[in-house]
Amino acid sequence: MTALLEAVKLRKAFGPTPALDGAGLRVDAGEIVAIMGPSGSGKSTLLHCLAGILKPDAGTVRYRDVELSSMPDAKRSELRRTDFGFVFQFGQLVPELSCLENVALPLRLSGLKRREAQARATEWLERLEVADVAAKRPGETSGGQGQRVAVARALVTGPRVVFADEPTGALDSLNGERVLRLLVTAARETDAAVVLVTHEARVAAYSDREVVVRDGRSREVEIVR
Template sequence: MTGDLTGGDQIGGDPTIGDAPDGTDRTRVLLEAVDLHKSFGPTPALDGAGLTVRAGEVVAVMGPSGSGKSTLLHCLAGILTPDRGTVRYRDVELSAMGDGARSELRRTDFGFVFQFGQLVPELTCLENVALPLRLGSVKRKEAESRAREWLDRLEVADVADKRPGETSGGQGQRVAVARALVTGPRVVFADEPTGALDSLNGERVMQLLVTAAKETNAAVVLVTHEARVAAYSDREVVVRDGKSREMEPVR
């Protein structure tokens, strides 16, 4: 099945179809990248990289700076279009979708956590978490109620009425995780989510992110260069010089 989601083909549907009793079919391929090539001017970023993500699993994408791991994540999320190769999400090729359909996908099925949170500084933490729901036309009262639940779940309910600049780095990143999960995404893309934190706060953010994702059956694609962060994953893929290599299972 391929096509623009604004037409007859739909990615959505009953998420329990084919799933295991806990709601997740861990054998089902949810997201797949094959033979991706991407260059920026004369500089190649990806040179045949690939990745498979199954429902409910945490995959760590590792590699040194400049290896292409963040470019791979952006292609998987439909933010970048590869020069060659394919990215398929639930059997729909992302490059076959229009820009509007890909943007909608990033509001509904995908969640994002970035290194520096990228919260909107003018909004309170509660408003930041509720923002993806509001963009999806959820009424303010319901959106803020769901946002408060996630802030409580991520142990930062006490900063709901503060602006991001009034919180610590660890608190702000937990707010960013709450924002990523509030829509109930199928895939969370986390790009160096602990890179700006000390080790203690980084550990807690990862514990909360992975636990919450597992509880909601969301897959996590985790870009990191830190072994202690990758240790939270089910398996690791190493990217080097634009090529990817599957590592032995972590556990």
Template sequence: MSTQDTTLTGSLLSAHELRKSFGPTPALDGASFSIRPGEVVAIMGPSGSGKSTLLHCLAGIVPPDSGTITYSGRHLTALSDAERSALRRNDFGFVFQFGQLVPELSCVENVALPLRLAGIKRKDAHRAAQKWLERLEVSDVGHKRPGEVSGGQGQRVAVARALVGSPRVVFADEPTGALDSYNGERVMQLLTDAARESQAAVVLVTHEARVAAYSDREIVVRDGQVRDAAVAV
């Protein structure tokens, strides 16, 4: 079944005929996508194919030039900037290639940050953050700052931060790109296990087959268009 048909029963997040250009260069050219609650979908494709642009559009970070994005029955393209920001803060979690932790904060403070921004008291937010650090097997680095931990530890802290607020969708853009094979495999195992347990959907951008192997479904972005990896070209 092609992902061009995204009106699937039970979809949590879907997009239809997205188009996005940067100057004269088209990044998305009629891309369509759909993901169900609790599903892990890997978006694959060569460099410059449009896969990161697709993720940024789905997350409401970059507006498409045309097309529709629907999340839980709401049209993202019709929301205000403030409403999209609230959605990213309350419903979405993010893991980036280089973690993007706040260097001035300790690791436990980084993980607690989404809860603090949501108005949770410091003591309660830190307690929840420490539990996630334990779950991601980095409880011993909570007092350290990001510059004092290894790349693998820092990325686990970033995963804990993405999941601490119980998001419904986690967007992971090349989450293992800066890690060695062992740490990359461990981060993916912990991320997907924790997300599935909490029924969070995961939109995973990667160009590595070993990382995509942790997903339930793979799609390929090529020349700004999307297709199921299982469908013959």
């Protein structure tokens, strides 16, 4: 069966420093894959190549059997609005917009009318248990609330793949567990795949498979649970 998303023998360097040295990864529809490794191992670079944000120096990334590097920049940007969702360590919400407007933003950028976009955004804020902060700006929310708003924004377009880069890294353990539980539950309900970058075993425990990246190379590890 063809993978939803697959990277093969990726190499990427920043100047003289190699970040990826033959790394690879396969992601099937609806599964949650954790990319683990210490800081500087190349795991975030691998995620950015998978998402089409970075072009690898060598190797291939294929999404739905189409090579990302062969797509024009405009098409890759469109994919990041429609097929891909993103959750970063610090949320990266737009501070001038309300939480509702932040969640609705990807839909508005895709051409959806304001009323319908905000109606869908409200549904996702409710699913992520943060409807009470809809009118607030990100700076007026707690870290856990802001990150759940970021998850709602990542899922509101119905993406096929959600890329989550250290999504609980700035949270305490209680809020981190809540964000992960809601992210995983929502992804499974919508059959979205999740690529989860982390260095914490408790975060990786939410995944179906674990891939370890070290010195720019990847290997799958057997999970015993």
